[in-house]
Amino acid sequence: MAWLDRNAERRREAGLRRELRPRAPHEPLLDLAGNDYLGLSGDKRVVDGAVAALRTWGAGSTGSRLVTGTTEVHATLERELAAFTGAEAGLVFSSGYAANLGVVTALSGAGALIVSDGANHASLVDACRLSRARVAVAGHNDVASVDAALAGRTEERALVVTESVYSADGDLAPLRELHAVCRARGAVLVVDEAHGLGVCGPGGRGLLAGAGLAGADDVVSTVTLSKALGSQGGAVLGPQRVIAHLVDSARTMIFDTGLAPSCAGAALAALHVLRDEPGRPGAVLAAAAAIADAAGVAAPPSAVVSVVLGSPVVAVAAARRCAELGLRVGCFRPPSVPEGTSRLRLTARADLCAADLDRVRAVLTTVLAEVGA
Incomplete structure (x- = not known):
């Protein structure tokens, strides 16, 4: 294991060493580092939603979603998330990372093409790596590059994968243009709305809603519950047949313990605040x-x-x-x-x-x- 020490020293010299720094519950620092965009993680209504679910369902979901890990609060959250964003259906995962891994791998596989934006989040990059599909990395927000990759494909199925709001720069994806290319080339557009939900689009419904693409039959989105909604977890939103396929095929849903009911309860309460306070x-x-x-x-x-x-x-x-x-x-x-x-x-x-x-x-x-x- 000596290589670990050498590696750590190189990282330290380059300014790339990372540390975990536990924070206190109440501290004097003004926080502009977290992603609690709507300021709801400590909101009494959201905390009460978590506590109510905790008292009703217990501390954990007790199993995978297909065994005992699906409660009524999960199902309600899925319905209301879909209705709020304009999607046909939804499926809750234990994290946004798991949602991205699940949807990309389940909709691709060997014999498919994935075109991924060069600035995509690590969860989407890892999903591409795990997919067994051929992956083409397009230049950041380069619609022509995406079009060229799709035009030259030999695979029957293709996905175009992008974030709506990029997490490092905060810039927006050209969703209308990407969707037009996808529709012309017979591809599915997968959009990570982790940083769009609660901030962008009408009433915080996301950039897809703002682009008029909510509910399109060739568009699938993912969201996280841990940013604007102040909780934990993630979800995939899209056509009902896509959600049904994920229940059958998404390994991060099938084999992972379901999201804790308290997190689902908190996210549902936060969604109600967002809906009622546009x-x-x-x-x-x-x-x-x-x-x-x-x-x-x-x-x-x-x-x-x-x-x-x-x-x-x-x-x-x-x-x-x-x-x-x-x-x-x-x-x-x-x-x-x-x-x-x-x-x-x-x-x-x-x-x-x-x-x-x-x-x-x-x-x-x-x-x-x-x-x-």
Whole structure:
């Protein structure tokens, strides 16, 4: 095992060593690192939803979804998620990662082609690797590259896989253009809405709804319950026949213990808040614009504000300095982002007040001046 020590030292010298840092339940740092976009993870209504499900169903789901791991709260969440986003049906998984692995592998396999955006999340990359399909990596948001890959295929089936909102840069995928290419070439569009649900589209229904593609028979989406909905878990949303196929074929659903009922209950309560308070997504985007202005970067079309600093050593130092001044920010380094683009990643929340944003501006002004950004 000596190679592990050598590897750890190389990573440390390159500024790529990672550490787990447990946080206290109540701390003075203002959090702009997490993905609690709507500020609902600690909302009493969401916590009460979790507690009610916990008291009714117990701490765990007790088995896989096909054995004992499906409760009434899972089924209700699936119906309401589908109805809210405009999909025909839904299927809840234990995480968004598991949802991506499940849907991509179940809809592809040997003899299929997957065209994957070069900036896709690791869960989609891993899904492609596990699929046994031929994988073509397209340039980021390069519709012509996707079209060329589909046009030259010999496989009968094809998927185009993309995020709607990219987690590192916060930019948006050209979903209408991608769908047009998919429809012309007989491919299925699979869209990860992890960072779109609750922030983008009408009332936070996601970028697919905003593009007029919700409910299309050749579109499948995945969502996470751990970001805007403040809970844990994931789901696949799409045509009923796709969901039925996943129940038969998605290994991360068949062989994984079902999502804990408390998480499903919390997500369902958060979905009700989002439905009843449609102004929250707009508040997220307004906060993101204010944070971007404080950082001297362009306002994003999502909750993600990315401040590229280049060197991972500089990015780590800047993130540490922000924490010293009372602001927790994300620090993205390779392999999460390409070489030379290490950055601070700040995430907006709907519950940030004017005083919070003033504090963000003061800290960022100081820290970015110190690192010469």
